[in-house]
Amino acid sequence: NAGVTQTPKFQVLKTGQSMTLQCAQDMNHNSMYWYRQDPGMGLRLIYYSASEGTTDKGEVPNGYNVSRLNKREFSLRLESAAPSQTSVYFCASSEDATLNTEAFFGQGTRLTVV
Amino acid sequence: AQSVAQPEDQVNVAEGNPLTVKCTYSVSGNPYLFWYVQYPNRGLQFLLKYITGDNLVKGSYGFEAEFNKSQTSFHLKKPSALVSDSALYFCAVRERSGNTPLVFGKGTRLSVIA
Numbered sequence: 001n002a003g004v005t006q007t008p009k010f011q012v013l014k015t016g017q018s019m020t021l022q023c024a025q026d027m028n029h030n031s032m033y034w035y036r037q038d039p040g041m042g043l044r045l046i047y048y049s050a051s052e053g054t055t056d057k058g059e060v061p062n063g064y065n066v067s068r069l070n071k072r073e074f075s076l077r078l079e080s081a082a083p084s085q086t087s088v089y090f091c092a093s094s095e096d097a098t099l100n101t102e103a104f105f106g107q108g109t110r111l112t113v114v
Numbered sequence: 115a116q117s118v119a120q121p122e123d124q125v126n127v128a129e130g131n132p133l134t135v136k137c138t139y140s141v142s143g144n145p146y147l148f149w150y151v152q153y154p155n156r157g158l159q160f161l162l163k164y165i166t167g168d169n170l171v172k173g174s175y176g177f178e179a180e181f182n183k184s185q186t187s188f189h190l191k192k193p194s195a196l197v198s199d200s201a202l203y204f205c206a207v208r209e210r211s212g213n214t215p216l217v218f219g220k221g222t223r224l225s226v227i228a
Contacts, residue, residue: 004157016115018223031215033215034218035218040220041121041220042120042204042219042220043221044218045216048215049213090157090158092158092216094216100163100165100208103160103216105150105158106157107157108156
């Protein structure tokens with residue numbers, strides 16, 4: 001019963017470094033999402049993929065890129081990390097973005113940029 | 115654009131008392147509405163959702179929520195709070211049309227005191 005798996009769980013980067021956050025789901029869901037969670041800000045959508053082969057910007061896409069590698073996997077890349085990207089990142093998936101299905105979340109990646 | 119407001123950052127309630135966590139929303143047309151709970155260092159867990167039909171929705175762990183279209187609200191309730199209910203609660207909304215993702219409120223921290 002893996003559900004949504006994110007790696008790594010923790011990461012410390014220096015300003016300007018790059019990294020990719022990995023996300024995989026085993027529920028055969030069509031839609032996948034990347035959110036960031038900051039104190040007092042709730043969850044803000046970075047990017048989402050309504051179906052394999054499509055990606056769309058969310059509320060806060062600047063400084064990020066995504067790849068929907070296949071139906072299972074949706075990665076988030078920081079090309080040049082900045083301290084403002086220090087956050088907890090959550091990947092989620094749902095059966096379909098157009099239906100009334102709930103999203104399932106990974107455990108999160110705690111990223112610190114120094 | 116869709117949005118969610120959770121007017122209270124913190125709600126304190128004594129164990130055994132009823133609890134309410136407030137949520138109001140703004141969407142074009144009729145919404146899909148969701149409540150999620152987050153325990154420390156964990157991802158979000160789905161509690162309940164409103165799709166259509168009965169305005170009172172029952173979910174996990176004894177929680178329920180009432181959809182009020184005229185007040186554009188979807189308040190989370192529980193008749194008798196437990197200390198273990200202490201967590202961060204998020205309301206979320208999705209428009210019914212198009213490939214729209216979930217939009218979350220900023221969260222309300224519920225503290226149940228023994």
